[in-house]
Amino acid sequence: MGELRLMKGNEVIAEAAIRCGCDAYFGYPITPQSEVMETLMARMPWEETGMVVLQAESEVAAINMMYGGASAGRKVMTSSSSPGISLMSEGISYMAGAELPGVVVNVQRGGPGLGTIQPSQADYLQATKGGGHGDYRLIVLAPSSVQEMNDFVDLAFELSFKYRNPAMILTDGVIGQMMEKVELSDFKPRWTDEEVERLNGSWAATGKKPNRERAIKTSLELVAEKQEIINQGFQAKYKKMQEEEVRYEMIHCDDAEYIIVAFGVSARISQKAVDLLREQGHKVGLFRPITLYPFPSKIINQMADKVKGFLSVEMNSGQMIEDILLAVSGKTKVDHFGRMGGVIATPGEVVDAMLTKLIGG
Amino acid sequence: MTEEIIIAGFGGQGVLSMGKILAYSGIMQDQEVSWFPSYGPEMRGGTANVTVILSDDRISSPVLNLYDTAIILNQQSLDKFESKVKPGGTLLYDPNGIIKEPARTDIKIYKIDATQMAAEKGQPKIFNMIVLGAFLKAKPIVKMENVKKGLEKSLPERHHKLIPMNLAALEMGEEALVEVQ
């Protein structure tokens, strides 16, 4: 049993980074996630594990510092909120193009533009369809509790290095700002130089050795046909993710006639709605995608044979519903309920939406 | 047992820290807890509120539209949350600055004159502990020994000398609770 604490989601991201042997955090303050860097700076992990924490001059600089640290074969991360993630999108695309690992945390707030600082899930499409330019995908994990904020940092690093692809923890202002009981992970030491060489020496720019070609961490290719081959390699990687990395949780889905699909805090809110609907005698279940990319399409497609309808509950105008519609392929009814701009849906509203849009409709 | 609570008042009244101590007290008796604050510009002198849930089971939504208990510390919060108390639920308020008394008849209503009491003691900082004491008298959902442990956990070591003062404030609150209906 690990150490039990009452902590904010944002604080847990920081603590989990230190504990999983992260080498560096580069970031820029933005509400509602500034506690991540504040916690790190107060913890001074450079004294304890040697982890670097650096406040960059901008999100643009922060993501490019990650590019540098990741090129060295090191575990690097950043965190931001929606407008800052837009600024980072250029660098994320370059990292994906150069096949560099790294973890980006997005504690979403309402948009577009400066928007609000209140919780939102309006960056779903940005996160799952790439975000920056070019044909690439991120591994996207959606925690729905403070405990998962702890667990997914390590998992994101693991997947990110396994596929040499940036991973995103897509969360929101509620999960970032709320406190819950959390069992912290045990400390894992940072990789030594020798371990970096052994684990990542085949691709990382660890210094040119006489026995190998120089490592060049680049996303540039001048010949279109060669770039296409590189792109085919990326697609093969994404296909493997779809086959091996899909994660989800099902609550009361066995006998469900209707299923709410929701991630992050919307899944928590919807879980309460499921309880309330079941109290009223309605057979409703909750399907929670944990990996938003790769999306659990196959299982949703299978469930579509059995249920009367899906309700996508998201704090946006309807973004994940596009993936659900593709997965369902017209087999059954799919509708959406969401609040926008930083307004948090309540369990009561979700109950009403299910009754009016699907059960009664 | 699940207790869903909203604590609402002005920034600076100790709304968030009261919620935190309550949450810690829940942990001390092996309960699941969640604490979700309003955040942002509201913190700067405006209204502040926090949703605290203590439960024997896994907590679903940290965000609610109805509450078992509302602890109300200013008029704006009363206006906003009186209607959100579940029928049969509890409303505890500090009458200081309240110009429109609660009107619900289907809930239990309690008063605690904590602002006045803290001012008389010359210790405005114990205000929120007086309120918490009153709440725990009305609804003893956590044992006082666990509140003490919760205080020890939530306060940094250097502030532990303040614990006796806080415990005394909790007792003051317990004794001064007024049942309105």
Added chain:
Amino acid sequence: MAELQLADIIKPENKVYGKSKIMTDTPLHYCYGCSHGVVHKLIAEVIEELDIQEETVGVAPVGCSVMMYNYIDIDWMEAAHGRAPAVATGYKRVNPKKYVFSYQGDGDLAAIGTAETMHAVNRGENIVMIFINNATYGMTGGQMAPTTMVGQVTSTSPYGRNVDINGYPLRITELLAMLPGAAYVTRQSVHTPANVRKCKKAIRKAFENSAKNIGTSFIEVVSTCNSGWKIDPVAANQWMEENMFPFYPLGDLKDGERDSFEQFSVQKLKK
């Protein structure tokens, strides 16, 4: 007759010049008269002389020298446009024992990447920054650069740079020399053998500095782009001497180490 071998032509006794073994055999793609190749060679020679091939990592820019990693046989990172100092920072922070250098042109370093440039130097990152200032955007076809001279004709200032429209040429090196994080800031050129030798000394000093953890070393190389300027290489050198040197004078602007800043440290704020 047996085929002539390279070794038969170049014998040790008559060899007067050889390229650094840190330079690869890839032919340079630069135009005749371009300064890039000379500066690449100097960097390679310094790496060879200091025997730090395994310890050195370069950050290539966007611009004509984007494929610089094809020419110098070390590990490389290719940065997004303007971001080389941030990439170098990220690498150096997790690998403080490595020699890390960035190499950028004027558009990259002094326009799109101004923030990253200023802040890397201001933090006193222990890196080497090399800045090729040829007063134009060479790769994209000779557009106006932040360092383009007033009156200079480029494809986006076809009637000459006009300060009313385009503002002034930016002496970013002078700005950087004011920053406390800078250890060594110098402006060099490579248009004569004497200047090449001086520039090499400067590059060597910069690399040596980065091992001493004394702050950022920054070298501007005032350069020509005869293709972009649309004149021949000899005329380009002359134009540079006559027009650029008066505004971008050669020489050291700072030589020491980053400031301690003790005199400006403040007490903790007390509540």
